[in-house]
Amino acid sequence: MRIQACSPAWQTSQHLRRYLLLLIGLFLFTGCAPTNDTSASANTQTPIPTWIQTGMRSPQSSSVTLHITGAKHGSYAWQSHIFTSKLRHGLKEFTIxxxxxxxxxxxxxxxxxxxRTYTLEGPINGGDVRLDFGHEGGAWDLQLQAGIRCQLTIIHDEPAIQPNVNRMQGSFSCPQLSAVGTQTPEIIAIPQATFDILMIHES
Incomplete structure (x- = not known):
């Protein structure tokens, strides 16, 4: 019987084939291996996205508490699980x-x-504070006028567990916010308000 030598090309294809079969076998083994349902469910966690964007849902909430006096008065507590607050343009443009x-x-x-503490004044730094209570409740805004201002204090600004997100805590007050879209001048004041916000670092 005559034995023919295998060509280098044939040997290479056989090596590649064995390598692929080995990879497939490992994949099937790891994918089908039995697991402990109790421990798996206990240790399963929602994966954290590699980059947070506006509109994404957060497992943690952002919140604000307000005390209002004037044409509309009372205490309010609002919260959200959607990322909507951010710093932009070299982290200088601040928006809650x-x-x-x-x-x-x-x-x-x-x-x-x-x-630190900031003074928000429209003609100087574009400062604005706006409260909106919906179609029936009305809205109030910081007038774009010199001398009418709000004070904002950032107490805590540290990285959160999500990438490109900081948790920001602080307080603000406004002696005068004017009603929006009304014929009569209605004024409210915010003597005290606190917030705990997840802030995206966008650019």
């Missing part, structure tokens, strides 16, 4: 936006430099 059903809060200004 929290919406709880048809109620919402906006705090915005330019010139954020970390945890």
């Amino acid at each position: 936006f929290l919406q709880d059903q048809d109620h919402s809060l906006i705090i915005a200004f330019y010139g954020y430099e970390g945890a």
Whole structure:
């Protein structure tokens, strides 16, 4: 009987074939291996996204508590599990936006430099604070006028468990917010408000 030598190309294809079969076998073995249901369910955690974007849902809530006097008065507590607050443009453009059903809060200004106290004034740093209580409840806003201002204090600003997200805690007060879209001048004041916000670092 005559034995023919195998060509190098044939030997290479056989090696590749064995390698692929080995990979498939390992895949099937790890995919079908029995697991302990009790321990698996106890240790299963929701994977954290590699990059958080506006509109994503968070397992942790952002919240604000408000005490309001004037044309509308009372105490309110709102919360949300959606990422909507962020720092942009070199982390200088500051925007808190929290919406709880048809109620919402906006705090915005330019010139954020970390945890400290800021004066928000429209003509100076684009500062704005707006409260919206829905279609029936009305809305109040910081007027774009010199001398009318709010005070914002950031007490805590540290990285959260999510990537590119910080947990920010602080307080704010506004002596005068004006009603939006009304014929009569209605004024409210926010003597005390606190917040605990998840803030996206967008750019």
